[in-house]
Amino acid sequence: MVPITNIALIAAALGSSLIAGIFFAFSTFIMQAFARLPAEQGIAAMQSINTTILRSPFMVVFLLTLALSVFIAVMAIVHWRGGISVLMLAGAALYIVTTFLSTIVFNVPLNDALDKVDGRTTEAATLWATYLSDWTRWNHLRTAASLLASCAFVRALF
DSSP states (O other): OOHHHHHHHHHHHHHHHHHHHHHHHIIIIIHHHHHHSOHHHHHHHHHHHHHHHTTSHHHHHHHHHHHHHHHHHHHHHHTOOTHHHHHHHHHHHIIIIIIIIHIIIIIHHHHHHHHTSOTTSHHHHHHHHHHHHHHHHHHHHHHHHHHHHHHHHHHHHO
C-alpha cells in the first residue's frame, strides 16, 4: 500500500476516535446533565456549546477526518487490495455517511431550531424535551459510527 495511505489511515483512526469520544461524552453524561437543568438553563447551555464548537479544534478534527476518509476511499478503489480495501471503504463510508452526513441532516437542523428559541417560553420547554431525545438518539448513532470507522481504519493497517 502507498505509504501516504498508511499515514492517512492512522490519522483517520485517531480523528474518528477523538470524535467518537466527544460524541460518547454527550450521549452518556452531558445531555443527561442538561436534562436535569430547568429548560431555560439547559437550552442556554446547549446554545452556548453550539456557538462555541464552530470555532473550536473539534471542527478541525471533524472536517480533517472527513477529508481523510474521502482520500482513503479513493485510495481503496485506485489501489484495490481485496479485504484491506473493503475495510478502508467501510471505515470511510461509516465516517462520511453516518458521522458527517447524519450530523448535517439531523443534528445541525435540531441545533438551528434550538438556537432560534427563547428559553423562557412555554414552547421552548416543549421543544427542549423533544430536542433532548431526538438529538441524543442521532448522537448515539454518530458515536457508534465514529468508533466503528476507527476500528475499520485500524484493522485495514494490519
